[in-house]
Amino acid sequence: MNVSLVNAFVANGTGGNPAGVVLHADELTDTQKLHMAQVVGFSETAFVSQGEDADFNVSFFTPTGEVDFCGHATLATFSLLYQKGVIEAGDYTQKTKAGVLGVRIEPNGYVVMNQRLPEFIQTFDYAAVAELLGMETEYLSTTHLPIEAVSTGLADVIVPVPAGSLDQLNIDQERLYQFSQEHNVVGIHAFELNSQGSQITASCRNFAPLFGIPEESATGSASGALASYLTKYHVVETGIELHESRTHHFVFEQGRAMNCCSQLTASVELQSGVITSVMVGGIAQEFGQKTVPI
Known part of the structure; x- marks a missing residue:
């Protein structure tokens, strides 16, 4: 074949x-x-x-x-x-x-x-995830954002990390493998928000050792989950205003740490505060x- x-x-x-x-x-x-x-x-x-x-x-x-x-x-x-x-x-x-x-x-x-409409599955405390990233719990918690498993087709744990720390993550692959098995998730999708005025909403890294993927340079399903997460929590620092009834557009980069930078777009449609459509493109x-x- x-x-x-x-x-x-x-x-x-x-x-x-x-x-x-x-x-x-x-x-x-x-x-x-x-x-x-x-x-x-x-x-x-x-x-x-x-x-x-x-x-x-x-x-x-x-x-x-x-x-x-x-x-x-x-x-x-x-x-x-x-x-x-x-x-x-x-x-x-x-x-x-x-x-x-x-x-x-x-x-x-x-x-x-x-993509499927988002399912917000489970939140995790900082301590449970920080050790998987090789990061101190107190430092991870400075984002003041929730860590949550979200699925728009596959369940990824969406993890906000402090600005400037994304490329320094030191993933414990064996622990993440076990964690993913225990919680029935694909892995971790970590992101850091870019500053206001940037054309890129967030930079991302994706780790899924449970499926034989130590790191992936572009993850479409997780991008839909991340866009849904950002919409749910109104977390945007790039000048976008989120409204209750409007389609909101996001641009993500991924793979930078692998010297294989990729670009993904995502859009989330809101009707009266409810997500009615999630799309990812490239x-x-x-x-x-x-x-x-x-």
Whole structure:
């Protein structure tokens, strides 16, 4: 089988997070998909087949198993379908284990993905998370912001960190693995807010050792969760005013500490103070192909 190698959430033609994309995967078994994901070796590989209740069925496999949803692999998938002329600009649906989700492709190739409405799952005290980051509890608490597990398809623990500390995090991968198992979360999505006037709302890092990902350079699902978190707590320092009934837009950078800086956009629609839509977008580029025997 042929696997397309696609960088998702590239910024000015560089960076991004690589995903494998397998088109025409209708006849593949889950065992074969897992094998291919392991051979490709990226954090996720997407497998695309003809849809019945949606335009396409898409499944996502890490090197360790299947996950319900993957934002950057979704972006890679629909960007590839568009670049290969399989689909045109417009609105489509994908059936995933996280539900049937919409995807819009703009004429310039920009892909915007619907995510599930946010689920705010559980808050954690600073002490429980500080040791995972290699940080003193008192220092982490200076953000005065909650630490909360949020899901718009996958549950990540959203962790605000003090300005200037993001690149210095020292993750205890084994402890985070155990913590993620215990609390049924993918991992940690840490962020620091950028100063007012910046075009970037927040800089982020994502750690998911439970799924074989020590660190990821762009995480679409967690970006939707972060945008929902920022909206819930009205946490913005870049000059954006949050209103009760309006679509709010955010720009995130991720991967800086990996020398692979990526850019992700997110929008959250509020109606009378209630989140009614979460979308994440970006640009993807194919950079190669790999043949995997099955």
